[in-house]
Amino acid sequence: MIIATTKASMFSATGLTGVTGTLRWDRREGAARILAAVLALSFALPVCAAALPSWRASPSRAAIVEFVERVARPGSPDFVAQEERVAVFDNDGTLWAEQPAYAQLFFAIDRVKAMAPEHPEWAENETLRAILSGDISAALAGGERAFMEIIAATHAGLTTEEFAESVRAWIAAARHPATGRRYTEMVYQPMLELLGYLRDNGFASYIVSGGGVEFLRPWTEATYGIPPERVIGSSLRTKFELRDGTPVLVKTPEVGSVDDGPGKAVNIDLHIGRRPIAAFGNSDGDLQMLQWTAAGEGPRLCVLIHHTDAEREWAYDRASKVGKLDVALDEAERRGWTLVDMKRDWSVIFVEATAALERRPPSRAAAPSGDRAAGVPTRREPASGAPEGSPTADPAPTQD
Amino acid sequence: MIIATTKASMFSATGLTGVTGTLRWDRREGAARILAAVLALSFALPVCAAALPSWRASPSRAAIVEFVERVARPGSPDFVAQEERVAVFDNDGTLWAEQPAYAQLFFAIDRVKAMAPEHPEWAENETLRAILSGDISAALAGGERAFMEIIAATHAGLTTEEFAESVRAWIAAARHPATGRRYTEMVYQPMLELLGYLRDNGFASYIVSGGGVEFLRPWTEATYGIPPERVIGSSLRTKFELRDGTPVLVKTPEVGSVDDGPGKAVNIDLHIGRRPIAAFGNSDGDLQMLQWTAAGEGPRLCVLIHHTDAEREWAYDRASKVGKLDVALDEAERRGWTLVDMKRDWSVIFVEATAALERRPPSRAAAPSGDRAAGVPTRREPASGAPEGSPTADPAPTQD
Numbered sequence: 001m002i003i004a005t006t007k008a009s010m011f012s013a014t015g016l017t018g019v020t021g022t023l024r025w026d027r028r029e030g031a032a033r034i035l036a037a038v039l040a041l042s043f044a045l046p047v048c049a050a051a052l053p054s055w056r057a058s059p060s061r062a063a064i065v066e067f068v069e070r071v072a073r074p075g076s077p078d079f080v081a082q083e084e085r086v087a088v089f090d091n092d093g094t095l096w097a098e099q100p101a102y103a104q105l106f107f108a109i110d111r112v113k114a115m116a117p118e119h120p121e122w123a124e125n126e127t128l129r130a131i132l133s134g135d136i137s138a139a140l141a142g143g144e145r146a147f148m149e150i151i152a153a154t155h156a157g158l159t160t161e162e163f164a165e166s167v168r169a170w171i172a173a174a175r176h177p178a179t180g181r182r183y184t185e186m187v188y189q190p191m192l193e194l195l196g197y198l199r200d201n202g203f204a205s206y207i208v209s210g211g212g213v214e215f216l217r218p219w220t221e222a223t224y225g226i227p228p229e230r231v232i233g234s235s236l237r238t239k240f241e242l243r244d245g246t247p248v249l250v251k252t253p254e255v256g257s258v259d260d261g262p263g264k265a266v267n268i269d270l271h272i273g274r275r276p277i278a279a280f281g282n283s284d285g286d287l288q289m290l291q292w293t294a295a296g297e298g299p300r301l302c303v304l305i306h307h308t309d310a311e312r313e314w315a316y317d318r319a320s321k322v323g324k325l326d327v328a329l330d331e332a333e334r335r336g337w338t339l340v341d342m343k344r345d346w347s348v349i350f351v352e353a354t355a356a357l358e359r360r361p362p363s364r365a366a367a368p369s370g371d372r373a374a375g376v377p378t379r380r381e382p383a384s385g386a387p388e389g390s391p392t393a394d395p396a397p398t399q400d
Numbered sequence: 401m402i403i404a405t406t407k408a409s410m411f412s413a414t415g416l417t418g419v420t421g422t423l424r425w426d427r428r429e430g431a432a433r434i435l436a437a438v439l440a441l442s443f444a445l446p447v448c449a450a451a452l453p454s455w456r457a458s459p460s461r462a463a464i465v466e467f468v469e470r471v472a473r474p475g476s477p478d479f480v481a482q483e484e485r486v487a488v489f490d491n492d493g494t495l496w497a498e499q500p501a502y503a504q505l506f507f508a509i510d511r512v513k514a515m516a517p518e519h520p521e522w523a524e525n526e527t528l529r530a531i532l533s534g535d536i537s538a539a540l541a542g543g544e545r546a547f548m549e550i551i552a553a554t555h556a557g558l559t560t561e562e563f564a565e566s567v568r569a570w571i572a573a574a575r576h577p578a579t580g581r582r583y584t585e586m587v588y589q590p591m592l593e594l595l596g597y598l599r600d601n602g603f604a605s606y607i608v609s610g611g612g613v614e615f616l617r618p619w620t621e622a623t624y625g626i627p628p629e630r631v632i633g634s635s636l637r638t639k640f641e642l643r644d645g646t647p648v649l650v651k652t653p654e655v656g657s658v659d660d661g662p663g664k665a666v667n668i669d670l671h672i673g674r675r676p677i678a679a680f681g682n683s684d685g686d687l688q689m690l691q692w693t694a695a696g697e698g699p700r701l702c703v704l705i706h707h708t709d710a711e712r713e714w715a716y717d718r719a720s721k722v723g724k725l726d727v728a729l730d731e732a733e734r735r736g737w738t739l740v741d742m743k744r745d746w747s748v749i750f751v752e753a754t755a756a757l758e759r760r761p762p763s764r765a766a767a768p769s770g771d772r773a774a775g776v777p778t779r780r781e782p783a784s785g786a787p788e789g790s791p792t793a794d795p796a797p798t799q800d
């Protein structure tokens with residue numbers, strides 16, 4: 001397992017933007033960091049790029065630093081007012097790992113299994129039946145809509161508060177099927193540093209995810225320093241009800257928004273009402289978000305995280321079913337967007353695991369074999385340990 | 401015409417929250433105000449209520465000030481962390497006047513008239529035909545859905561940027577049918593002071609309006625100091641398209657969200673993801689927003705603006721078709737919510753008109769007679785000047 005060696009800059013104190021409440025930060029550096037943040041925000045001085053220690057010297061790092069200095073340094077001919085420094089980030093595959101399948105799918109699988117006894121009718125549903133039989137590939141074959149179908153079946157009927165509580169409980173306990181880490185430990189350390197670097201330079205960063213907005217909000221602030229009001233995602237419609245005189249919002253099975261592909265540009269406009277000047281994604285689902293960002297006037301930064309590291313993470317692009325990067329990769333080459341080569345550009349992949357993390361073998365394994373992309377190296381097969389009914393195991397990335 | 405006598409505190413410098421870019425403020429007081437704002441935000445000291453000069457000493461003013469001091473003063477047993485200090489404001493009838501009909505309706509009427517020659521099929525549509533014949537009462541008879549129908553017919557097909565441009569042009573030129581003022585001069589001075597007072601005490605204020613989000617955003621920052629990302633409203637769905645390789649978002653006639661009644665609670669949850677601790681409305685359309693706010697734990701402030709001033713503005717509540725306040729008025733009495741009596745509590749109603757405002761008779765008058773509520777005094781009939789085809793004029797409120 002690769003463990004991040006640099007955690008000091010994981011979060012920076014913002015002091016003034018209202019997100020410090022739940023952030024962990026190093027008390028010993030506290031005063032100096034607050035002062036630095038106040039100065040940075042008050043006078044908009046660019047904060048130096050030493051804040052990106054896990055980024056090796058590379059064209060991608062240079063492009064990011066050059067862009068930030070262009071837009072954030074007073075007197076720069078391309079200076080951008082602070083309120084217009086909006087950056088948008090895809091989540092799955094951009095801020096945290098998305099293989100062998102989206103975390104929210106594992107959350108939903110756990111809910112399907114727990115709720116199945118009360119829902120005999122699910123045996124009639126192809127997608128849900130596939131999950132219950134452990135065949136995630138089949139369940140995923142329906143694409144984004146099948147994913148939303150699973151989400152709707154398992155999330156609907158809960159109040160928003162009940163749902164948030166179920167997410168909090170799951171995210172604190174669940175383990176990634178391939179690595180045994182908590183999902184919040186599948187977060188990319190270099191991207192945390194990048195979020196902090198942008199924050200220190202007056203950017204407002206938003207998550208714009210194909211995942212459910214209510215699946216994200218319970219943990220994004222503690223994990224990324226991104227508060228609930230800056231999280232945009234797919235959603236089910238909710239319904240206002242009075243229960244014994246107390247208002248609740250109940251999740252319905254009706255899809256409100258699929259925040260993927262063109263939906264990302266649509267939702268950025270609906271929720272933010274400003275065009276971002278920087279966008280970060282990793283798949284074709286991020287194409288329109290990057291196009292929308294790129295089409296504004298003035299300096300723009302469009303970045304694709306390219307999953308090239310089969311040893312420390314996963315290597316996949318054009319042929320992957322999860323996080324497919326094909327059309328957007330061509331577009332990046334044509335438009336000169338910035339490609340981050342994870343293997344080459346990042347000295348560390350994942351955040352440091354919490355001290356309390358008990359090492360243990362994967363409690364559940366999952367590897368939709370159909371999702372194994374051409375070009376993704378064959379991994380060793382699991383020796384054992386996959387619980388009955390679990391999908392085929394895709395073992396943890398190896399440490400190099 | 402009533403003109404606000406106090407403008408100094410109309411906006412306060414925030415310095416750090418990214419909204420100063422387009423705000424007007426008094427340069428002579430600039431440095432002192434920035435310093436005060438920095439201190440207020442950094443150390444969360446309550447800013448004193450002298451910031452509410454247009455509010456007479458009254459129970460409503462006392463309730464507001466007491467609440468703000470409870471939640472914003474460090475050491476208060478009811479202290480609320482700054483990031484949780486979320487306030488939500490209805491717009492029509494709460495931040496600006498909504499009589500004799502919503503401003504966006506007049507915007508849409510102007511568009512219907514301009515676009516009608518190209519749309520002979522509108523003669524078949526009951527609502528649009530009513531507008532073209534000057535019968536706004538009939539057009540409004542279909543309620544919220546008719547309103548959205550008008551909006552869809554006249555707004556759809558434009559790109560979001562074309563639409564924003566049409567709003568900017570209209571809001572700069574259009575005059576209120578009863579007063580001849582610009583619509584942004586139909587804004588309530590005491591509410592601007594309240595927005596500034598909350599801002600100075602670390603609150604993030606959002607508009608949550610039944611009006612269209614894209615109708616609001618082009619002018620809310622300059623008018624209220626509320627930036628685009630804090631504006632929530634009704635919306636038509638938009639569609640991402642590439643036109644000659646350039647991405648655009650095109651408004652469709654399909655309703656995305658009706659941000660009224662229960663829709664306000666739903667959208668607050670969807671867009672903000674935090675429950676507000678303060679809510680301000682004026683009609684039954686704000687009931688669920690106030691209920692949702694009130695139901696949270698800890699101190700809450702729920703306020704209804706009661707239109708009681710037939711001389712300086714309009715007096716209406718239970719029987720009005722526009723801004724009907726009936727069920728929510730009962731709920732306010734039952735729950736002890738704060739009622740603002742506009743006639744009694746406000747020394748000034750409207751913001752000061754801009755110096756450039758040329759006084760002229762109403763260019764268009766409108767008074768859906770069916771909207772004249774019981775209890776709203778009969779106004780003098782217009783002497784003349786209503787263009788042919790215009791609805792019956794409802795003359796300007798008189799100065800007392």
